[in-house]
Amino acid sequence: MLTGTRPRRGEAPRLSATRRGRPPRAAGLVLGVLLLCVASVTSLAVGTEHIPLGDVWSGLFSPSGSAYDGIVRELRLPRTLIGIAVGAALGLAGGVMQVLTRNPLADPGLLGVNAGASAAVVTAISVLGITSFTGYLWFALLGAAVAAVAVNALGGTRAATPVRLALAGTAVNAALFGYVNGLQLWDLNTLDSMRHWSVGTLEKRDPDLLLKALPLLVAGALLAFALARPLGALSLGEDHARALGTSVRRTRTLSVVAVTLLCGSATAVCGPIGFIGLMIPHAVRAFTGPDPRWLLPYCALFAPALLLAADVIGRVVVAPSEIQADIVTSFLGGLLFIHLVRRRKVAQL
Template identity: 40%
Template sequence: MSLANKRIAPATASVPDIHPAQPASVGMGWVPLWVLLGGLGALLILTFVSLTQGLADISVRTVIQAIVSPQDTIDHNMIRGIRLPRTVMGLLSGAALAVAGALMQTVTRNPLASETTLGVNAGAYLVVVAGSIFMPTVLHQYSLPFAVAGGALAAAAVYALGGGRRGTPIRIALSGMIITLVLSSFTSALILLNQESVKGVFLWGTGSLTQNNWDGVQFSWPWIVGGIGAVCLAVRHLDVLMLSEETARSLGQKVAGTRIIAMAVAILIACVSVSVVGPIGFIGLIAPHVVRMSGMTKHAWLIPVSALWGAAILVGADTIARVFVDAYGELPAGAITAMIGAPWLIWLALRISRKVQANASIGGSSMSVGSLQERIPYPVLVSALSILLVAIWILSLTSGTLHIPLSEVLAVLSGNGDEMFRQILLDFRLPRLLVAGLAGMALAASGSLLQSAVRNPLGDPQVVGVTGGAGVGVLLLMVAIPQISIGWLPVAAVLGGLLAAAIVYSVSWSRGLNPTMLTLVGIAVSAAGAAIINLLVIQSEMEVAPALAWMAGSTYGRAWPEVWQMVPTVLVLLPIGWWLGRKVDLLTFSDESSTGLGLKVRRVRLYVAIVAVLLATMSAANVGAVGFIGLLAPHAARMLVGSQHRRSFVISVLLGGVLLASADWIGRIVIMPRDLPSGIVTALIGAPYLAFLMFKSSRKGI
């Protein structure tokens, strides 16, 4: 019996085979042939259409003449010197990313694995940016080793922290999302602090196929063609990997060696693409699934046909981007693929959920990752954290470009003090500090509620798409009506966040608001939001530094209007979040157990999510896309006081206020007189704790 006709056994007992593609034996008929011919036809058509698109109006006939019989004319020189290299680079990059995705899915036995979800793009991007700042000459000569090193380290971190071979697809996808956020924060910090050294890197960082000559093609084609060719020679070994590990070994397969080589090739060709055109996402997720669903599960067909479809998808995305070049200017291909890939991921999640909905280990997990051996009494903790928060606030008020003595701070707060100090404290430092503290409390409360609602310890407003939706709402309003009052920005943020949440919940409703569905759809919506934000920043010609600062999360320049927006949010929604405690405690059980205890699971999950979304969107409106507070604070709270929601909720809120207030203070003093955005500081502080958290939870099998 051929490998394509065998029922694929899971590699381990703990990770079920949930691949949405059907095996070739299930009556696929002519579908594989149509997929092959369709890919070829689409590739040929899109290639020619791509060469006609741009600022200059060029016909297909002129394109053919320029290729077959070139002449020394402006149109022919433009086609052969600019458009043709761009299209060929799109073909190469699309093929590389598709094959990389197919290999990663085979090696990890994870249908959600790709260069995007495993953090390869983010890791390669970070190292290339760092190299362009600190070693520009070396980077110019050895850009590929830089990119490969970053991509490989990121993929290893995601795979290890996601549980390795025991990790579930959703957990590894979440791990990749969070590692990507951490790496992106480091990248944003480097760009903000070294704007002159990385001028133009923002457009490249969104994934752009722009080529001014054949240098990129000449550099990349030997690696990509050679890597794909080497993989095609090893298709029999890859087929055996689809069997269970015991069966593969019994057939004489060196499983570990094959996996290492296949993953190395996947990372290599993906990083070659990143080093030339920047991080372009979702190609490695879409193309292999299109091919697998046709019934082509044997790698002799899967690899070349995936390459074919990957090339067609990327060239098609770039063609779409250039259709609007007259009206909107140059659009990055990476943003277009994200817009295409987000709905695809949602559709893929719907297919996967049919197979995993009954499996509790995929859909949810324990909310506990351990606790202190001897817990500090709850009243003592509340008092200590409250005192710590006040101490940080006072310290922050004294610090800055101008040091203000503590006696003067206390005098001003009591209604007296020097007039200059009064102006600095009351007009600048105090409102900024209050916004940071209140936004940190709101984000921590939102994360605590969301982790319970989606029953996943890696839940976070940024992960499930709420923060991205709020950011889209704010930037859309700023671009559409630049002269609008700042008071309308919270309205736009709330509408954007609610729309993103509505998409997530409406898609997940038919699956009973299954935590797996909620999280996967949230990742997709978050990716689409990031793509829209990048498009808005580029097309509105915003200054990169302010845009990056906002997307990273910044408390710079916050004043009393933002304080008055945050105060009612905190005073109204935090008590509601605490009051929901008993119901939230029941959500941590399986849906069946919660329903048996009389809880209306979907309704309660919806109520909890609404409160969490409102908290997160109001925070995003006032401080931008600050990440990790909603992830770190609830976990630290549960480690301190246990999983009882009302107690952990209060501790989480206090910790959130402490974290963001501390980040604001550190960001103001670490590189004075410049400011480092608070969101970047929280990411830098949270990264070590995140690694510890995920390592510990993977050891417990969560």
């Protein structure tokens, strides 16, 4: 239940719920930083070849030419950095989508955004013969944007409810992934090119991909943080947002742009990774409440920690083989989704 008096025009909305029994927000941020550091170190040290922490440190800062140096610097460090960037992007996108739609089931994967990016990339590779990352990155962004608009249109922009948006996202997901699978089976060259990319993973990703996508990821993240205040006003309802001087149309449009930049770039780098944007906003609200000015920074810290943890789990459970990170996050997210939909009432945020 929201507390405090109604703010005057131009004031920041007071969104924080009662603080009784809730951990301090600053402590949660410190916890997020610590978890991300632990996950990053674990990602560098743990895998098919377990590397002592001392060798990890020397491989990063004072390489001696040992075999561990090559593993740490050339394989695991790029993989960890990609996991941090992609995890933060997906967490931020999920937080923005849930606040914007007031829908606790909103997720870039669940609402078809990742599927749209995947379908556009497959089309670029198979139909247009584009194989360079720079080429299909723009198709991933376009596909993510089209899917986001389509789901919102099918769900009903004004009358959208969590269930309607989830159903619309499921329909769009099914249609787009059916298209992707059909195109891959029709074109064997596309199947070979997409075989490893179609399941989201951090394994064997070229670090140059991250460098090329980084400007778009940073732009999407900055835009998401800049929208925290107007999103907070919009979460009170459109009438309240207008009374506070917030442009509803501009906020919605810029939010879709931010989600498109974040999800399209992340999917182009790692393939579709689902449920990160669903799980993390739910987990961090125990610290943040509904205020996006706190929710989004938390998502940017806890989401990459979760993705790196999923990646490490995938490396060790069937070693020396690997389970892709998307499979691990989908398993965890599926359990959370079942818990949410089994509630008596899936309430709007």
